[in-house]
Amino acid sequence: IMKKNQTHISEFLLLGLPIQPEHQNLFYALFLAMYLTTILGNLLIIVLICLDSHLQTPMYLFLRNLSFSDLCFSCVTMPKLLQNMQSPGPSIPYAGCLTQIYFFIFFGHLGNFILVAMAYDRYVAICFPLHYTTIMSPKLCLSLVVFSWVLTTFYSLLHTLLLPRLSFCADNVIPHFFCEISALLKLACSDTRVNELVILVVGGIFAVIPFLLILLSYTKIVSSILKVPSARGIYKVFSTCGSHLSVVSLFYGTIIGLYLCPSANNSTVKDTVMALMYTVVTPMLNPFIYSLRNRDIKGALRRVLCRKKFLF
Numbered sequence: 001i002m003k004k005n006q007t008h009i010s011e012f013l014l015l016g017l018p019i020q021p022e023h024q025n026l027f028y029a030l031f032l033a034m035y036l037t038t039i040l041g042n043l044l045i046i047v048l049i050c051l052d053s054h055l056q057t058p059m060y061l062f063l064r065n066l067s068f069s070d071l072c073f074s075c076v077t078m079p080k081l082l083q084n085m086q087s088p089g090p091s092i093p094y095a096g097c098l099t100q101i102y103f104f105i106f107f108g109h110l111g112n113f114i115l116v117a118m119a120y121d122r123y124v125a126i127c128f129p130l131h132y133t134t135i136m137s138p139k140l141c142l143s144l145v146v147f148s149w150v151l152t153t154f155y156s157l158l159h160t161l162l163l164p165r166l167s168f169c170a171d172n173v174i175p176h177f178f179c180e181i182s183a184l185l186k187l188a189c190s191d192t193r194v195n196e197l198v199i200l201v202v203g204g205i206f207a208v209i210p211f212l213l214i215l216l217s218y219t220k221i222v223s224s225i226l227k228v229p230s231a232r233g234i235y236k237v238f239s240t241c242g243s244h245l246s247v248v249s250l251f252y253g254t255i256i257g258l259y260l261c262p263s264a265n266n267s268t269v270k271d272t273v274m275a276l277m278y279t280v281v282t283p284m285l286n287p288f289i290y291s292l293r294n295r296d297i298k299g300a301l302r303r304v305l306c307r308k309k310f311l312f
């Protein structure tokens with residue numbers, strides 16, 4: 001009997017979204033449209049920043065990194081979600097599950113660190129405008145990006161490498177639309193205390209420190225404006241930080257909503273909706289937030305389009 005219980009599970013079933021069968025096609029079309037919008041919007045930002053010589057500033061290089069990270073982040077979950085909505089027995093092999101967890105954590109946190117670098121960049125731009133180019137040197141920008149990559153690599157490796165030591169018994173149904181680490185831990189029939197401790201402690205540190213750093217940057221920005229309050233100063237903050245602040249609010253708004261709101265009895269539905277928010281909606285909206293509010297990006301788009309017309 002023990003042997004039978006310890007069957008080796010080689011694949012998991014993803015339950016997917018709690019959608020009625022008659023609405024399946026509608027949601028499929030919706031998610032496909034959102035996925036394509038995410039890909040095209042972020043690609044457009046990346047291409048524009050590569051092509052336009054006016055956008056070679058640290059802020060836009062960070063934005064290109066953010067778009068790249070958003071693009072990859074939506075590629076981690078969306079293709080599988082779309083495929084699963086069409087196939088009758090949505091399953092994912094164990095290795096696929098681990099890969100998805102690794103890249104989900106990686107690109108989720110990479111975006112977070114890029115937002116910190118962008119906040120620091122805005123802080124220097126507002127508080128030390130005269131020294132901006134010397135402080136935000138290409139070397140420092142590259143170091144910040146490389147540091148983010150190294151840190152997130154170790155962080156997601158830590159989470160992923162702790163998973164193979166778990167054993168899974170009979171239950172292999174994940175009530176989610178992607179391999180979510182905590183949903184996977186619930187299925188394990190061995191001791192998951194170490195994993196949970198790491199998620200709580202290291203995950204908490206990795207969520208709180210970037211948030212505090214961003215908060216610190218904006219506190220300094222606001223206090224430097226309040227020293228000499230003027231309409232021009234406030235306008236300057238909104239025009240230079242508005243886009244970044246919107247992205248940060250969207251990012252942390254969903255995370256705070258997910259973890260701090262008390263979950264009702266049908267928490268699976270709430271978890272799924274919140275997960276859709278940060279896997280589908282946030283990466284899709286970031287390029288729009290930046291391009292709609294931003295004169296530089298609009299100008300670059302106009303210049304690129306005009307140059308194309310001129311060429312043909």
Ligand SMILES: *[C@@H]1O[C@H](CO)[C@@H](O)[C@H](O)[C@H]1NC(C)=O
Nearest residue numbers: 061062064065068141142145
């Ligand atoms: C990320 O930022 C660094 C430093 O600013 C830059 O050199 C690099 O090209 C950017 N990477 C991407 C993918 O945009």
